Amino acid sequence: MDEAGARALMERVSATEPPPSRVDIGLARQRGRTLARRRRWALAGAPLLATAAVAALVAGIGAIAGGGGEPQIPPAPLTRSVPHPFNPLAPYAAFGWLPKGLPRNVNSPGSTRAELQLMVGSQATGQFTLTVWAGGTCNLDAAQARAYLRRHVHPLLNCAQDAGMSWSDTLSRPAPAIGGRPGFWFGGQALAWEYARHAWAMLYVSRWGTPVGPATTLKVAAHVRFAATAKPVVKFPFQLTGLPASWRMTSVAAWRATASGLLATTSNELGSTNAVGRVDGPPTGTIGQIVITPGKGRCPFFGGSSQRVDLGGVTAIVTDFPGSGAPPYQGLCIPETDGLHVQFLEFPEPGHAGFAFGGVIGVFKHHLRLLGPNPANWTTRPIG
């Protein structure tokens, strides 16, 4: 049997008339929500391990993609024209022109010191996801990429987040210039361009049914605004006070645009969420996975490791996590207080014994100021 025969065989088998479906989408949503909640907690300590695992995986992918005699690409020197690192509270880029009829519901799945992600639209109307990397985070410049393509070698563009986590893909062919800057297609109709020397942006487009044409993708890319703002604009319903002066917000996930600005209110089920720590510390922060959102939420209770603690009339669930290979850490969750659902973790500082603030109860009692559910009272300075 050859490949054509195998295709015919597949078509034949798949043509079998299916019985009525037993798949229950509502049940999937219900179980998925439960799983997401559990993962948010159970994986809370995983980023430390996952960072190493992903780094190893990426290294492996790089080794595979870079095999077959492809030349080693030296790291690009650090640029001076684009900030490195980004300020996660001040989105460096913004969408400009977008196709007519596209919902303007801009949100960000994540914003870190190395990378900003913006998403707009929906799968039905077309969804554009923009990733902008800080200067010097990627391994190539456009001249190197073009040189490889001229030699019919598809170069691997690799951009590194903090702590060794990377994104990489293979550039397939040159694209028309974007705002006068060199562009390349990769992964089908995704676009990468060097928006400043040694600084890259990527635009992904997805849509059900009719695909978005490359001309539209190029136009959206050409109208992306860089250096959109230098001052913090993302607003938070809390403020952490009394932290060491060197501590910063290391990642913000996720914020969304509203009439009153950019609000960091939505939670990210998978993980990084808002994190605070030393700028040279792990991206998970020392106080990490901070999810403080208006309204009431549910708190997981783990038998044997969770306990109910009264904090001045507020009942909190405090959980001791063993760390699974990493140092033990703590989590605190309050279904609702001051109109907000509160949840965060505290990790031991790298290289230090114990918790910097005596554990999550210490953070809550002495360092966390809640600002209520009204965005008018929120702050762009989450570290006071």
Added chain:
Amino acid sequence: MSARRDEDFTGYVQARLAWLRRVAYLLCQDWHQADDLVQTAITSLYVHWRRASAMESTDGYARTILVRAFLSERRGGWARRVTLAGQLPDAPSVGPDLGDALDVRAALAGLPPRQRATLVLRFYCDLNVDQAARVLGCSAGTVKSQTAKALASLRRALEPVSGGGPVGAEQRGNAAGARGAIAWGAKEIGHG
């Protein structure tokens, strides 16, 4: 998750359910198991929906989840899978089309799960070697070797027997192959 995201997720799954079920069926060779697999996969897809919906190809993300769920399940269910392949019902009274379909299905079911998944990705989902390797989490070389082995197994299972006479299952070591040898022929898939 917000109501909007629930809506997006539901819309996507409703639109792609038939396709997901067919891919799952090709992997499992059984509609009930296929529905179980799709249920598992879309639950996982919901958990990862933010990322999946941001991908260039949500279908690709869903397919990866589906295939990996299948392989993960089969790692723990090898004995049951082998039994399934060996218990295809005899169907002396069915018409030639259904009989042929059973033979082909049985031949596919006789493949190890990873080889079957490789064939489904390459020849039903039309992925190239590199894309299939990414889904399967292996090297391109492994995909090539798995494809070659799978095609060779199918060839053995479905090729016409010299002289046209039936061959017993015990002789071929594969009941599905024996059935295929009787009912399947070059006319069905252009195999000469």
